[in-house]
Amino acid sequence: MFKNIVSKQISLFKYLIRWTLISIPVAIAIGSVVALFLWLLTWAIHFRFAHTWLLYLLPAAGVVIHLLYKLYGQSAERGNNLIIDEIHQPGAGVPKRMGPLILITTVITHLFGGSAGREGTAVQIGGSLANLFGGWLKLNEADKKVILTAGVAAGFGAVFGTPLTGAIFALEVIAIGNIRYNALLPCLIAGLVGDITVSAWGVHHTLYHVDIINTSQDLYGLHLPVSLWLLSKVIVASAVFGVMSRVFAKAVHLVKNFSLKWMKITWLIPICGGLIIILLTFILGKPDYLSLGVDAEYPGAVTIVSAFQHAGADAFSWLWKLIYTAITLGTGFKGGEVTPLFYIGSTLGNTLAELMNAPVSLFAALGFIAVFAGATNTPLACTLMGIELFGGEYALFFAVACFTAYFFSGEGGIYSAQRVATPKIVDGGGGHSPKYLKRMFSKYKL
Template sequence: MTDPPERPASRRPVLRPVEALRPQAAFAIDLLRWVALGLLVGVLAGGAAAVFLASLRWATETFDEHGGLLWFLPLAGLAIGLAYHYGGGRSVEGGNLILDEIHDPTDWVPRRMAPMILIGTITTHLFGGSAGREGTAIQMSGSLTDAASRLLRLGRDDRRIMLVTAIAGGFGAVFGVPLAGAVFALEVQSVGRLRYEALVPCLTASVTGDLVVEGLGIGHTLTPHLGQVDLSVGLLLKVALAGALFGLASVAFSIGDHWVKRAFGRWVAWPPARPLLGGAMVVALTLAVGNRLYNGLSEGLAEASLLGAHVPTWAFALKLLFTIVTLGSGFVGGEVTPLFVIGATLGATLAAPLGVPPELLAALGFVAVFAGASNTPLACTIMGVELFGAGAVPYFAVACVMSYVFSAHQGIYRTQRSSGPKVPGWQWARWSGGGTEGSAP
């Protein structure tokens, strides 16, 4: 009996060189396409940020020179309220609309959002309202980018990535932190989950936006470099404690902001009257305090804290109060710069009791309070390095992570989604009443 013929071993078919390179060629073409789209978004975001920053500088300087403008803040609030109520449409949803359209693209971001948020924010600052600039930059970038997506006839999935890219371009350009801007856009969408599909266009847009702002001669606020900070267990423990307190400060801001918005919505039926009343309250608060340290951006408070100079002990609480009344009543602007100020002044206040150099703790608070409020610890750690140098990286990481954990599921972005508990086994979302909604798909 003869053995059956031996079967040839199965082999993977040998591709010709052209066929083997076809997937790589398609990938390279797609990569170049997204680099080009990222460049487009970066130019739009950088140009918008430059116009906004120049206008904001003018508004801030004008208010500093003519303090009597504060008396007209209620009327400015009424004008903003009327514009948004009768002509804003979906623009009234602000930055939450951008996140909503990323999660579930259903309709185009209104083109009117860009000019409305620009004029509204400048008006807020010109008359002494307490607000920031990140919300404005992101909304302008998102509106202009979605208009470009419409012209380019991009599909639903591409449009989502373009909106994520717009966040990166706007954030990186307005603060001069291109790496943090890219990571922030990937991190802010869902708590506990990074989305990497938009990494290439986000990094491209953020770097491009920053270069456009610099190329147009618009400078950012200078921050001191900390130098090398030696690693110490004792200092790490103190920073961890401070980070927890930074997280609680972010919770106070988020809860206060949401509560004020609900209170105005419940007690003041006609929306344009809400910023009218809010403006009157800010005027009253300014008179009660006796100075204008807490109006506008309050960058002087942050600069004094970062340089180790004296700041009022309760400066962080007063800045928080001024900001939640301003934004909660219907004025427009961002939350990030006020959160920087709140964090820096709180760090300066905690420095003596904790026995930590005030410049270090102010710098940590500068980014850590925002890390807790936005649920973006990685982006804020990188921001700390970009703003203050790499000499204190472990301390930035500890402060931002502790703030993130202790902010539970609160947050300043109402439509930010949650991918689960921040600490395994701790279902904080059950009792935190958080500011984040939904779950990541």
């Protein structure tokens, strides 16, 4: 018995050492490329600020992106969904060209004003480099799944400065209702090292401020640690956040499907998308909904940062950002969905706070993480993101917001390759939901 215990501990120690030695160089490589990407992205955005006429070249930029993927992209165009599929069941692998292609095309999208994010780029950089290291190290199928998951963690943690969130996101996003704990240590190491690497290169992340508020309540002589009135407002707002995340996912798919159905000449799709973005900007008379939405192009512009302040967003800023992003991504421009989701969530939170007489900065923070949680079906990761970005004082509200949004977002999300291991809602007898059963029957022709 003693020998058996010692043997298991030695095996565990070897496992820890092995994956530490594998994860660190992979994460350093990913963090370094992500740092380069963030530097280029900042340069591109501020260069467009100084040369606003670049927006009028957005249709031409879309054609360039289309041709790059048509000539060199092949399977790389599937992006995050390809990586998720490879983690589920390794096949042809993640192509080496995925990382450079998505980096270049995302920078092009932002340089000319397309409304997109950066998470997709970082995750694809992470998956591409992790797959490359896996080939060099001649890892078996099971280990390839782990290193790809760690690559996602490193990319996500590095691009947002949230290493713990990156680790849990990589584990949680693969399948709804199922977390593979065998990759927990490599993901945690990769997320931490990736974030440290970005900081070591001198690249810094945006800081957000949530005002300190009293969240307790006195009720009939009893002191409650949580205000029930504020909590009820959070639940109502979070349900709206969940519905909005579903609307966003549907909108992107709708634009893409509509474009492919009605435009047989595919290079015309990004031209039309670019022209619509230009027209909308001309009609609105301001560029607030272009590009990333983090830095302000001019004083008083609506950004994610401004949404944390009173009167920091227009009543329908969230709607315009949703429309801009759906058109940008749905017509073939490249980038991620997450930062636009942050923008939609924080500005919607600002609007709801004004309507409900609630703390603006808190509700902006809740919207920031909750819309993301609903769209990606990752409530645990997004709760941790709230803590990492905004502090732990409101952890309970972060959890309530993310889990409420998760349930109200319905089935599906922005990643079509994400599988359903356990449906969100089951019937009283413990069975699967009717929609889930219908889908399974159809899949296996039962």
